Amino acid sequence: MKLQPARYRLEVRVTPRAGLLDPPGKAIYQALHALGYVEVADVRVGKAIALEIDAASEEAARARAEEMCRKLLANPVTEDFEIVHSDNAPAAGDHR
Amino acid sequence: MKLQPARYRLEVRVTPRAGLLDPPGKAIYQALHALGYVEVADVRVGKAIALEIDAASEEAARARAEEMCRKLLANPVTEDFEIVHSDNAPAAGDHR
Numbered sequence: 166m167k168l169q170p171a172r173y174r175l176e177v178r179v180t181p182r183a184g185l186l187d188p189p190g191k192a193i194y195q196a197l198h199a200l201g202y203v204e205v206a207d208v209r210v211g212k213a214i215a216l217e218i219d220a221a222s223e224e225a226a227r228a229r230a231e232e233m234c235r236k237l238l239a240n241p242v243t244e245d246f247e248i249v250h251s252d253n254a255p256a257a258g259d260h261r
Numbered sequence: 262m263k264l265q266p267a268r269y270r271l272e273v274r275v276t277p278r279a280g281l282l283d284p285p286g287k288a289i290y291q292a293l294h295a296l297g298y299v300e301v302a303d304v305r306v307g308k309a310i311a312l313e314i315d316a317a318s319e320e321a322a323r324a325r326a327e328e329m330c331r332k333l334l335a336n337p338v339t340e341d342f343e344i345v346h347s348d349n350a351p352a353a354g355d356h357r
Contacts, residue, residue: 172302178309193310196333202325206268207313213274214289217303229298237292 170219173226174252179239180211214238223251266315269322270348275335276307309345310334319347 181187187209194208216233220226230248239246277283285306293301312329316322326344335342 204315209311211309213307213309215305219300
């Protein structure tokens with residue numbers, strides 16, 4: 166018996182590592198203050214990458230997505246990544 | 262009596278509107294296929310903007326963040342935005 170693959174929608178969030186400079190975040194911070202949003206204390210800009218992956222299970226899709234992050238999607242020196250959620254089978258416990 | 266402001270951490274997700282071209286997404290899609298990840302059916306790239314906002318309540322922080330999205334963070338013609346979650350008071354129901 167072979168598992169029928171299904172399509173999973175995962176979202177990967179890639180963020181600049183804490184402590185590293187984030188020039189786009191700084192630019193947005195300054196623009197928001199210039200517009201009067203002085204209550205903004207910090208802005209960090211990352212990428213939200215939505216992936217649709219054909220896999221036999223959600224676990225398999227997540228494992229492949231993690232590999233893709235390590236190999237291509239995130240810079241291992243400057244960025245952190247997190248697989249935020251999946252549409253087919255909502256993940257519990259990893260929303261921050 | 263005046264409400265003491267607290268700091269709220271909200272995350273805004275800005276994504277290219279469905280149907281519009283997404284050149285960074287296409288580039289990542291092609292790179293993943295070149296690396297052998299042929300099970301990837303689609304890639305869309307958006308921004309994940311983490312905001313820290315001082316406000317009297319979570320609702321107030323969200324309302325201000327929505328204004329910021331409309332005025333600066335999202336392009337009203339080509340992008341959609343969504344306020345995904347907050348750290349101080351996790352929001353229910355708007356995780357996709």
